[in-house]
Amino acid sequence: MDFEHSDKVKGLIAQLNKFMDEHIYPAEEEHHAWATNLENLWKPWPGIEALKEKAKAEGLWNLFLPEEYGEFSAGLTNLEYAPLAEIMGRAPWSSEVFNCSAPDTGNMEVLAKFGTKEQQKEWLMPLLNGEIRSAYLMTEPQVASSDATNIETEIKADGDDYVINGRKWWISGIMDPRCKLLLMMGKTNPDAPRHQQQSTVIIPRDTPGVHIVRNQTVFGSLHSPGGEAELRLENVRIPKSNIILGEGRGFEIAQGRLGPGRIHHCMRSIGQAQRALEIMAKRVESRVAFGKKLSDQSSIRQDIARSYCEIEQARLLTLKAAHHMDKYGNKEARDIIAAIKVVAPQMAQNVTDRAIQAHGGMGVSSDTPIAYFFTLNRFLRIADGPDEVHMSQLGKLKIKEYNAL
Known part of the structure; x- marks a missing residue:
């Protein structure tokens, strides 16, 4: 490489x-x-x-x-x-x-x-062209949606149409007035094999029956203008031509969609950690406490050094994952994508936590972007699949691989 x-x-x-x-x-x-x-x-x-x-x-x-x-x-x-x-x-x-x-x-x-x-x-x-925005509807309040086969929203054929009923939540971006497109994963055939029950469909945002139940906050933030929201889909009618790839292909589409999305999050997390470290280094060099600069404190230097090491490790793992995606395809790279999705947000959370501590009260304010980086990466440890799911799948893959040697 x-x-x-x-x-x-x-x-x-x-x-x-x-x-x-x-x-x-x-x-x-x-x-x-x-x-x-x-x-x-x-x-x-x-x-x-x-x-x-x-x-x-x-x-x-x-x-x-x-x-x-x-x-x-x-x-x-x-x-x-x-x-x-x-x-x-x-x-x-x-x-x-x-x-x-x-x-x-x-x-x-x-x-x-x-x-x-x-x-x-x-x-x-x-x-x-950047003319519109969009949202992705998968997660549901009634079921543990980290297992996507659990989703229950019904997509029922009715002549030349599909009629959709169900609830979705944590739908990012839907409050933005420029959001015109919803891609939704739902269930077309509950009697099919487990991973062939789901389908992905296109729902224009202004389709009758798409109701906002409530806005949801993330660590107290509404994340305007896109926000997060819980939705009720009530007799939402769309033409059958709005299905993507065909019935029963929804799980396959979701897996293909989430792989690149996960590594993009990791790339950005590394940028946030790197910037937090740079801000921290400037802060400790200019701040004096108990007669000497914070940068002269051994514990501060250790925090800087440890953060540098962790960022470099995560960056290299991200680059390796990207290389594997390019060379072998997203499916073959799923183990290393899972690994970096666990590693990068946790790393960024750790680095930003140290930077917050070095700033004292200023660290938890909006005077710097560090507090936002911290909460964003804590949220990312759940978004696109919680750490535990990635580790479970990664462990399963590695056990199978090593026993096949």
Whole structure:
């Protein structure tokens, strides 16, 4: 494995860093003030569209889609995208500026890989152009949805249509007024084999019967403008042409969607940990307590050193996972994807926790982005599958592999 960046990627890294320095970091305070002001609830920050146009004009757009997606791809491999996603992760909201933010990225991957020409024309192209946003409906309140075969939302055939009934929750992005597309995983045939009962369908956001039950907070935050919400789907009627790939293929689609999404989260987590460490290093060098700088304290130096080691370890594991995805495919790389999904958010949580401690009271405030990084990565240890599920599957794979030797 050669992790030396190509000249192309080095150029993109320099270009992206310059964009972040000139446009993203200077706008962080304004963006945060807008997003946390309840008067602006569910309204996108007014500056976002102008920045998206700048990014698009500079070619910093849709960088996440790997080469296998042909005409829809920016021509980067997963390995080449990794350092770029890490840079975007340093300011989490910035991913949207480059049209590289979840859940849109996963939904675009599904449509690019499995969608019909008609579905791609109607939904994928507006997503690729950054004209609309989307949401993904899988998790349900009544069942443990970390086992996706548990989902109960009914997709029932009725003539040329499907009628959908059920409940979903933790649906990210649905409150954004630009959200026009919902991809939903539900059950078409409860009598089929366990992994062939589910299907994935397209639901236009304005379809009658899609009801918001309540907004959900994450560590007290509403995460405007996209938010998280619980939904009730009541006799939602869609044409059968809105199914993706066919009945019984929903679990397969979900697994294909979540693999790349998981590693993208890890790439961004590393960026957040790296930035937290840099902020921490500057803080301890300038802060004096009990007659000497914090940076002269042995315990502080150990925290810095330990954080550096952990970030480097997670970064290398992420690059190896991206390399395996490129070389062997997402399915063959599922063990190392599971490993990094466990490692990276926990690492970032540990690093940001140390940075918070070094800042004292300031560390838990919004004066720095560190507290947000901490809560975001704690949330990520549940999102896209909790740590325990990944470890269980990884353990199962390794036991089988080692016993086959």
